[in-house]
Amino acid sequence: MGVPRYAYLGPAGTFTEEALRRVASPDEAEYLPQTDVGSAIAAVRSGAADYAVVAIESTVEGGVTATLDALATGVPLVVLREVLVPVQFTLVAAPGTRLEDVARVSAHPHAWVQCRRWVAAHLPRAVHVPATSNTAPAALLVEALAAGDAGTLPFDAALVPPGAVATYGLAPLADSVADNASALTRFVVVGPPGEVPPRTGADKTSLVVHLPDNEAGALLAMLEQFAVRGVNLSRIESRPIGDALGRYSFSIDAEGHITDERMGEAIMGLHRRCPYVRFLGSYPRADAVAPTVHVGTADADFVEARAWLARLRAGDAS
Ligand SMILES: O=C(O)C(=O)C[C@]1(C(=O)O)C=C[C@@H](O)C=C1
Numbered sequence: 001m002g003v004p005r006y007a008y009l010g011p012a013g014t015f016t017e018e019a020l021r022r023v024a025s026p027d028e029a030e031y032l033p034q035t036d037v038g039s040a041i042a043a044v045r046s047g048a049a050d051y052a053v054v055a056i057e058s059t060v061e062g063g064v065t066a067t068l069d070a071l072a073t074g075v076p077l078v079v080l081r082e083v084l085v086p087v088q089f090t091l092v093a094a095p096g097t098r099l100e101d102v103a104r105v106s107a108h109p110h111a112w113v114q115c116r117r118w119v120a121a122h123l124p125r126a127v128h129v130p131a132t133s134n135t136a137p138a139a140l141l142v143e144a145l146a147a148g149d150a151g152t153l154p155f156d157a158a159l160v161p162p163g164a165v166a167t168y169g170l171a172p173l174a175d176s177v178a179d180n181a182s183a184l185t186r187f188v189v190v191g192p193p194g195e196v197p198p199r200t201g202a203d204k205t206s207l208v209v210h211l212p213d214n215e216a217g218a219l220l221a222m223l224e225q226f227a228v229r230g231v232n233l234s235r236i237e238s239r240p241i242g243d244a245l246g247r248y249s250f251s252i253d254a255e256g257h258i259t260d261e262r263m264g265e266a267i268m269g270l271h272r273r274c275p276y277v278r279f280l281g282s283y284p285r286a287d288a289v290a291p292t293v294h295v296g297t298a299d300a301d302f303v304e305a306r307a308w309l310a311r312l313r314a315g316d317a318s
Helices: 015-023 037-046 065-072 109-113 116-122 136-147 162-168 218-227 261-273 299-313
Strands: 005-009 030-034 051-058 078-086 089-093 104-107 127-130 157-160 171-177 184-191 203-210 233-240 248-255 276-284
Touching: 005 015, 005 037, 015 030, 015 051, 015 078, 015 184, 030 037, 037 051, 037 065, 037 184, 051 065, 051 078, 065 233, 065 248, 089 136, 089 162, 104 109, 104 136, 109 116, 109 127, 136 157, 136 162, 157 162, 162 171, 203 261, 218 261, 261 276, 261 299
Parallel strands: 005 030, 005 051, 078 276, 104 127, 104 157
Antiparallel strands: 051 184, 078 184, 089 157, 089 171, 203 248, 203 276, 233 248
């Protein structure tokens, strides 16, 4: 078998590539840059890649809907690992450009929303020119500079990851561009289902859940499956299923591993109550924070309770 092949949002220098470098260095893996998240995930489904690395959540914008939607339907894939990357941007432009010359800024939509206040304060005239990734405009700028026609570009400056400044040999116009200096983006490595990564004691489980139609309290009943078993949720968001108005799919991250008794019981509860449950994997938490275990919800409590029930069922009510 050759080296593992990773599909990810390119070109070189994206935050996604930085996340990938933390998973597998370029000399032990094949990097397959793609133009969008959907193509990276499709590459795993078609067998063109073994894994995809995709952004799934940011501290500023919440869930990355392209990723959530691509994983919620289609050939099942699972999350194997998560990686957190700090996100700040550098504004780059052709040499000689001054801040006051900048009226059009190229940026990935997720980058733009993470720099809105900075842009309003420093470039009040600037409009957004959407880019397919954080480094796509850097590559265009380099090409245009080499061809001597930077003036024909559809933007005056671009927001790029700081690491891309050196990769593309560009001159920064402004550094540390961010509305939230501690912004993080969470990336996940996804692959075909197989063995579940072993429990570490600080794990996350991701799920997609549909609710029964027209049932008062269905959302509450779904949440209770977690609450009564002491399972904390770290993210829940609704996405339209897409076939009719009012039909929503819930994308959930829960603290714990599928082999934890409380998580297993909660997922069985979802299976009994909800028309559709997709398991998107159990994997180690990047921050290695173990969940708080509430009274009566440790593995031993479930095991003991089951043994007690078995005794009752066997007629031992003493
Ligand atoms: O990986 C990149 O650089 C991207 O352009 C993608 C992406 C994202 O989709 O969230 C990654 C990190 C930042 O949050 C902004 C954009």
